[in-house]
Amino acid sequence: MSELICTLSGIQKGNPKASEELLPLVYEELRRMASQKMAHEAPGHTLQPTALVHEAWLRLTGGRNQPWDNRGHFFAAAAEAMRRILIERARAKGRLRRGGEWQRVDMEHVTVAVEDPDETMLAIHEALDKLAAQDPLKGDIVKLRYFVGLNHSEIAQALDLSEPTIRRHWAFARSWLHAELSQPS
Numbered sequence: 001m002s003e004l005i006c007t008l009s010g011i012q013k014g015n016p017k018a019s020e021e022l023l024p025l026v027y028e029e030l031r032r033m034a035s036q037k038m039a040h041e042a043p044g045h046t047l048q049p050t051a052l053v054h055e056a057w058l059r060l061t062g063g064r065n066q067p068w069d070n071r072g073h074f075f076a077a078a079a080e081a082m083r084r085i086l087i088e089r090a091r092a093k094g095r096l097r098r099g100g101e102w103q104r105v106d107m108e109h110v111t112v113a114v115e116d117p118d119e120t121m122l123a124i125h126e127a128l129d130k131l132a133a134q135d136p137l138k139g140d141i142v143k144l145r146y147f148v149g150l151n152h153s154e155i156a157q158a159l160d161l162s163e164p165t166i167r168r169h170w171a172f173a174r175s176w177l178h179a180e181l182s183q184p185s
Contacts, residue, residue: 036149056081072158
């Protein structure tokens with residue numbers, strides 16, 4: 001853990017080698033986070049945890065020395081990058097589903113569409129954006145819990161808060177999101 005903090009500190013000071021040392025230190029934890037998130041995806045999902053980690057890494061670093069304040073800041077940014085990647089993929093599937101690759105179909109072969117996990121993810125994304133606008137801390141907690149799969153103690157450590165505080169905020173945010181998602185569109 002201290003090696004990670006030293007590396008993050010080196011990046012902040014402009015040490016070019018520190019950026020190269022960061023990936024090996026965080027790769028396994030990022031892969032675990034991605035695996036936990038991908039476990040909630042629909043069967044047949046084409047994105048693999050390794051690809052999600054690599055794409056998130058490219059967004060996080062992008063060939064530049066991004067200053068990270070601490071471990072929590074880095075993993076919160078990683079969680080947000082993974083969330084955005086999954087949301088973009090869900091939106092892309094939605095575009096295709098709504099005419100991106102139209103094909104002629106006889107009426108006797110038409111079936112009723114049902115809500116799928118991609119539409120659910122988009123609804124959660126929109127509700128989460130509303131929550132984050134009202135209370136950014138609760139929004140961060142939901143991102144770390146739902147999209148990254150961290151438990152209460154890991155979130156408390158990442159955000160430098162007490163575990164009971166995280167539990168209270170999580171209970172509120174979960175109830176708020178449930179009420180928001182239960183409303184008719």
